[in-house]
Amino acid sequence: MTTSRVLGVVVLLACTLSTTEGFAQASKSDGTLGQRAYKAVCMGCHSVEPGVMKTGPSLFGLSGRKAGSTSGSEALRQSGFVWDRDSLNRYLHDPVKAVPGTTMVVRMEDAEVREALVDYLLTLK
Template sequence: MLTACGSEERESAGDQDPSPTATQAPVKTQAVAADSAPAAFATCRSCHSVEPGKHGIGPSLFGIVGTRAGDISGFNFSPALRNSGVTWDRQSLDTWLQGPMKMVPGTKMVIGVSDPKKRQEVIDYLETLK
């Protein structure tokens, strides 16, 4: 039977199988981390993933805290960032997020977070991605 928008017929609850099937995948831990991101991370999400190894315009940020800048495999970092000698900790991330191109001239990242409170929220969140 054809129906118009908003007037489709629905099966009764007794006709549906509410039990999960063997083909349904379990929820990933990274999905939980992504869901707990602060609102301040929304801008970051447009270029960065929080899933291990899943790079976008920018590298995945999973496990970034404690690593050397430009040292995540599978992403093509700028020579400037690769050779910067920076290790990502709270202080370096705060400086970076204030102005990436000021901290490392020649880097590819151009967007920063000017609000100190929002920067701290982003850094707090990045520390949870392990």
């Protein structure tokens, strides 16, 4: 792993850890928890705009898409994953365990927040 990649991962993890409090108070019932989780954890690397690539692929139109088909690691392309509620939940819980060799290392341990994020991502059509 290159020095710049390691630095990027460290910065991303620091940002993730420092911003989770910002959405922890959101209620799943008000419909904003998933969007807040995206903004706090995912937005640094992923867009929700069609075709807009950042470090990672756009999350627009994710539902039903083959993992790695727009960009991503070779491990994702070879995983056989098709993004749906179950595969997103497993991947977001522990990307490295779900797809060994993936370049995404950010885990979402909190099941309620993760499920709200998955719900939000599946609406992006």
